Amino acid sequence: xxxxxxxxxxxxxxxIIAGAVIAHRQGVPVVLVGNAEKLRGKVPHGLTVVHSPDxxxxxxxxxxxxxxxxxxxxxxxxxxxRDGQATAAVTCGHSGAAMACALxxxxxxxxxxxxPLATVVPRKDGGxxxxxxxxxxxxxxxxxxxxxxxxxxxxxxxxLRVERPRVGLLANGxxxxxxxxxxxxxxxxxxxxxxxxxxxxxxxxxxxxxNVEPLEAMRGECDVLVCDGFVGNVMLKTVEGTVxxxxxxxxxxxxxxxxxxxxxxxxSGAWRRFRQRTTYDNVGGALLLGxxxxxxxxxxxxxxxxxxxxxRFAHGCVLAGLVPQLKAQVGSRLVKx
Amino acid sequence: xxxxxxxxxxxxxxxIIAGAVIAHRQGVPVVLVGNAEKLRGKVPHGLTVVHSPDxxxxxxxxxxxxxxxxxxxxxxxxxxxRDGQATAAVTCGHSGAAMACALxxxxxxxxxxxxPLATVVPRKDGGxxxxxxxxxxxxxxxxxxxxxxxxxxxxxxxxLRVERPRVGLLANGxxxxxxxxxxxxxxxxxxxxxxxxxxxxxxxxxxxxxNVEPLEAMRGECDVLVCDGFVGNVMLKTVEGTVxxxxxxxxxxxxxxxxxxxxxxxxSGAWRRFRQRTTYDNVGGALLLGxxxxxxxxxxxxxxxxxxxxxRFAHGCVLAGLVPQLKAQVGSRLVKx
Numbered sequence: 001x002x003x004x005x006x007x008x009x010x011x012x013x014x015x016i017i018a019g020a021v022i023a024h025r026q027g028v029p030v031v032l033v034g035n036a037e038k039l040r041g042k043v044p045h046g047l048t049v050v051h052s053p054d055x056x057x058x059x060x061x062x063x064x065x066x067x068x069x070x071x072x073x074x075x076x077x078x079x080x081x082r083d084g085q086a087t088a089a090v091t092c093g094h095s096g097a098a099m100a101c102a103l104x105x106x107x108x109x110x111x112x113x114x115x116p117l118a119t120v121v122p123r124k125d126g127g128x129x130x131x132x133x134x135x136x137x138x139x140x141x142x143x144x145x146x147x148x149x150x151x152x153x154x155x156x157x158x159x160l161r162v163e164r165p166r167v168g169l170l171a172n173g174x175x176x177x178x179x180x181x182x183x184x185x186x187x188x189x190x191x192x193x194x195x196x197x198x199x200x201x202x203x204x205x206x207x208x209x210x211n212v213e214p215l216e217a218m219r220g221e222c223d224v225l226v227c228d229g230f231v232g233n234v235m236l237k238t239v240e241g242t243v244x245x246x247x248x249x250x251x252x253x254x255x256x257x258x259x260x261x262x263x264x265x266x267x268s269g270a271w272r273r274f275r276q277r278t279t280y281d282n283v284g285g286a287l288l289l290g291x292x293x294x295x296x297x298x299x300x301x302x303x304x305x306x307x308x309x310x311x312r313f314a315h316g317c318v319l320a321g322l323v324p325q326l327k328a329q330v331g332s333r334l335v336k337x
Numbered sequence: 338x339x340x341x342x343x344x345x346x347x348x349x350x351x352x353i354i355a356g357a358v359i360a361h362r363q364g365v366p367v368v369l370v371g372n373a374e375k376l377r378g379k380v381p382h383g384l385t386v387v388h389s390p391d392x393x394x395x396x397x398x399x400x401x402x403x404x405x406x407x408x409x410x411x412x413x414x415x416x417x418x419r420d421g422q423a424t425a426a427v428t429c430g431h432s433g434a435a436m437a438c439a440l441x442x443x444x445x446x447x448x449x450x451x452x453p454l455a456t457v458v459p460r461k462d463g464g465x466x467x468x469x470x471x472x473x474x475x476x477x478x479x480x481x482x483x484x485x486x487x488x489x490x491x492x493x494x495x496x497l498r499v500e501r502p503r504v505g506l507l508a509n510g511x512x513x514x515x516x517x518x519x520x521x522x523x524x525x526x527x528x529x530x531x532x533x534x535x536x537x538x539x540x541x542x543x544x545x546x547x548n549v550e551p552l553e554a555m556r557g558e559c560d561v562l563v564c565d566g567f568v569g570n571v572m573l574k575t576v577e578g579t580v581x582x583x584x585x586x587x588x589x590x591x592x593x594x595x596x597x598x599x600x601x602x603x604x605s606g607a608w609r610r611f612r613q614r615t616t617y618d619n620v621g622g623a624l625l626l627g628x629x630x631x632x633x634x635x636x637x638x639x640x641x642x643x644x645x646x647x648x649r650f651a652h653g654c655v656l657a658g659l660v661p662q663l664k665a666q667v668g669s670r671l672v673k674x
Contacts, residue, residue: 124582135509138517172472172570180475180567214571218578227571230517233509234551234568235575241555242579245461249614250587253607263603270590270597277586 002314003077003086006034007055008093009302016092017042019307026308028315031086034073052076058300062096066104074098078105081293088294088314090285092302099136102288102295109327111334115290116148116229117297118155121239122277125220130156130165133229134236134286140228142185145169149190150333151289151326152224153206158325159317160223168212168222170231178211182228187211204333247275284309287317290326294318339651340414340423343371344392345430346639353429354379356644363645365652368423371410389413395637399433403441411435415442418630425631425651427622429639436473439625439632446664448671452627453485453566454634455492458576459614462557467493467502470566471573471623477565479522482506486527487670488626488663489561490543495662496654497560505549505559507568515548519565524548541670584612621646624654627663631655 004020006013013034020030021044032043036051043049054072056064065075074093078101080086091098099117108115116133123129130152137144149167156165169186171179176187187210194208209222214235217225227235254264264271284306285298294317298310317323341357343350350371357367358381369380373388380386391409393401402412411430415438417423428435436454445452453470460466467489474481486504493502506523508516513524524547531545546559551572554562564572591601601608621643622635631654635647654660 122582122586124578124585138509170571172475172567172574180565183567214575215578215581218575218582228517230509230520231568231571234507234564234572237509238551238555238572238575239579241461241552242576243583244552245459245555246580246583246611248461249459250607250611253610253614254604256607256610259603260607263600263607266596266600267591267604270587270593270600273590273593274583274587277590 001029001031001086002088002090002311002318003033003050003080004030004307004311005073005077005089005091005093006032006039006049007073008091008098009298009307010300011303012092013039013042015302015304016307017044017047018304019302019311020047022304022308023311023315026312028311030311031080033077033080050076050080056094056097058094060094060097062094062100065097065101075101075105078102078293078295081295082106087318088296090296090298090310090314092285092298092300092307092310095297095300098295098297099288102291102293106291106293106295109290109292109323110331112147112151112290112330114144114147115288116151117286118152118289119236119286120160121218121236123218123220127220127223128160129217129222130160130224131232131236132224132226132289133232135229135233136288137229139230140182142182142189145182145186145226145228146189146193147290147334148226149186149206149208149224150330152226154326154329155287155289155322156223157329158322159320162223164207165223166207166209166221167224167226168209168217170217170225170227170235171211171213174211174213174216176210183211186226205329206333284311284313287313290330292323294322338366338368338423339425339427339648339655340370340387340417341367341644341648342410342414342426342428342430343369343376343386344410345428345435346635346644347637348640349429350376350379352639352641353644354381354384355641356639356648357384359641359645360648360652363649365648367648368417370414370417387413387417393431393434395431397431397434399431399437402434402438412438412442415439415630415632418632419443424655425633427633427635427647427651429622429635429637429644429647432634432637435632435634436625439628439630443628443630443632446627446629446660447668449484449488449627449667451481451484452625453488454623455489455626456573456623457497458555458573460555460557464557464560465497466554466559467497467561468569468573469561469563469626470569472566472570473625474566476567477519479519479526482519482523482563482565483526483530484627484671485563486523486543486545486561487667489563491663491666492624492626492659493560494666495659496657499560501544502560503544503546503558504561504563505546505554507554507562507564507572508548508550511548511550511553513547520548523563542666543670621648621650624650627667629660631659
C-alpha cells in the first residue's frame with residue numbers, strides 16, 4: 001500500500017484522487033490519507049481512506065507538521081510507512097514539510113547525514129540519468145557530495161539495474177581542477193575512493209568517472225550526476241524551461257506556412273508521443289534518498305496524470321527493494337572512504 | 338574593423354576564414370590575424386591579413402600569450418583594439434587565454450574587478466535574456482554578483498535597447514531567503530540598490546526584481562539573469578544538452594511511422610528554421626563584459642556559420658556603442674552601492 005497525501009498540491013484533493021484512481025487501475029495499491037470528512041463522497045468505491053484531520057498549507061513553515069499539526073496528512077503518510085502499514089509515502093504538498101517529516105519520522109539510513117532529492121532524466125542515448133541533489137541541501141561541503149555519489153550509485157543499481165554505474169561530478173569542464181571549491185574537493189575524495197576500489201575491488205564499489213558537463217551527461221557519459229542542491233535545482237528547472245521554449249519555437253515555425261500546418265496535422269501523433277516523453281510529469285517527482293522508507297515528493301502543480309506517475313515511481317522503488325539495498329550498500333561505504 | 342583570430346578553434350584556420358568571408362559579404366568589416374605564411378593562398382581576395390606568427394594551443398596554460406608567446410594571434414587581436422586599429426576582437430581559441438589577454442591588454446572598465454562572460458538566450462515570450470557569468474569567475478562573492486548585475490543591466494540598455502531592464506538573481510526559488518549563501522547576500526545588496534533607486538531615482542538605476550528561477554526567466558520574467566560562473570556555465574550547457582535531447586526524441590517519434598515520415602518531409606522547412614533559432618551557433622559566443630573594448634569568445638567547435646555569428650555579435654556591440662555606454666553607466670554605479 002502506498003500512502004498518498006490527499007491534501008498536498010495546488011489541485012488537491014480532486015487531482016490527487018483522480019491520480020490515485022488512475023494508478024489503482026494500473027495495479028498500484030494506494031491508500032488516500034486526509035480528512036475523511038472533506039473526502040466524503042469524492043472517493044470512488046475500491047479506494048480506502050485513512051483519516052488524518054489536518055492539512056499543512058504552502059505558506060506555513062516546514063516545521064508545522066512536526067510542531068503544530070501532528071495530525072496532518074503530510075506527516076501521517078510517513079508514520080504509516082514507519083509503522084509498516086504502508087510501503088511508501090507520496091505527497092505533492094509542501095516539499096520542505098515533506099522532507100522534514102520524512103527525516104524526522106523515518107530517520108536517515110545509517111551513515112547518511114542530509115538526504116538529497118533525486119530524480120531521473122532521459123538521456124539522448126536512450127538511457128536514464130540519476131540527478132541529485134535537486135534542492136534538499138543548498139550549500140554542500142565536499143563530504144556531502146560524496147554521500148550523494150554513494151546514494152545515487154545505490155539507487156542506479158537497485159532501481160535502474162545498472163550493474164556498475166558511472167558516477168560523475170557536475171562541473172563546468174571535464175578536466176581535473178575545473179569546478180568550484182566544493183567540487184574540486186569532492187573530486188579528490190571521490191578519486192581516492194575510485195582508486196581504492198581499483199586496487200582492492202569491493203572497497204567502495206564506486207566507479208567515479210570524474211567531472212562531467214551537462215551536455216555530456218545528457219549524451220550518456222554517466223549514469224549518476226552529483227551536484228549541490230542549488231545547482232541541481234537550477235539544472236532541472238533549466239531542462240523544463242528549455243523544453244517549453246523549444247516546443248514554443250517549433251510550434252511557431254510549424255504554423256508559419258499552410259503546408260506546414262498540414263504537415264503538423266499529420267504529425268500530431270509524433271508530437272503527442274514527444275510531449276509524453278519530455279513532460280516531466282512522467283518522471284513523477286523527486287525521491288528523498290537515504291531515509292528509512294520510500295518517500296516521493298511530487299510537483300506542487302501536479303495533475304492527475306502526474307500524481308499517477310509519482311505513485312508508479314514510488315511503487316517501482318518498493319518493488320526494486322530500494323531501501324534494504326540502500327542500507328546494505330550505503331552502510332559499508334559511508335563508514336570512512 | 339573587427340580583428341579575428343585566424344588560428345583559434347578546432348577547425349582553424351579553414352572554418353575561421355570561411356566565417357570571415359560570410360560576415361564580410363554581410364557587411365561586417367573583418368581583418369584576419371595570424372601567421373601570414375600559413376594563411377597564404379587560403380584567404381580570398383578582399384580580406385586583409387595582419388601577420389602574427391605564433392599560435393596558442395588548447396593544452397597550453399592561459400598565461401602563454403602573455404608570458405611565452407607575445408606574438409600570438411590571440412593576443413594580437415586585443416592589441417589592435419587597444420591601439421585603435423580594430424573596433425572589436427573575436428577568437429574561437431583558448432578561452433582562458435583570451436580572457437587573460439583581454440583583461441591584460443585592454444584593462445577593465447573603472448570599477449570592475451573581474452569581468453564576466455555574458456551571452457543572450459532566446460526567451461519563450463520572444464524577448465532576449467542576458468545571462469552572466471558564463472564561466473569567467475567560478476567562485477563569486479556577493480559583491481561580484483552585484484558587479485555582474487550592473488554590467489548586465491548596462492549591456493541590455495546599450496545593445497538590446499531595453500529601457501529599464503529587469504534584473505534577476507538566479508535561484509532555486511522566488512522567495513527572499515532562497516539561494517545559496519552568496520545569492521542571499523547578493524539579494525540584500527541588490528535590494529538596497531533598488532530601494533535607493535526608488536527613493537532617489539538615478540542613484541543606481543537598477544530595477545532588481547529579486548530571485549528568478551530558470552523556467553520563469555526563460556518565460557520572460559526578467560531581462561538580465563545574474564549568477565556565478567559555475568552555475569551559469571551549467572545552465573548554458575544544460576540548455577544546449579536539452580535542445581539536443583529534445584531534437585533527438587522528436588526525430589525518433591517522427592520516424593516511427595510512415596505517415597509521420599511523410600509529414601516530416603513536408604515539415605523540413607519548419608525544422609530548418611527551428612534549428613536556426615535554437616542552435617547556439619546563432620548567438621555566436623560570449624562577450625567579456627567590463628573590459629575596455631568589445632571582446633567576443635566564440636565556441637571552440639565553431640564552424641563557418643558560427644564564426645560569422647560571432648563576428649556579427651561583436652559588430653552589433655560596436656555599432657551600439659557598448660563600451661562608451663558601459664563606462665558611463667558602470668563607473669557611477671559601481672562606486673559604492
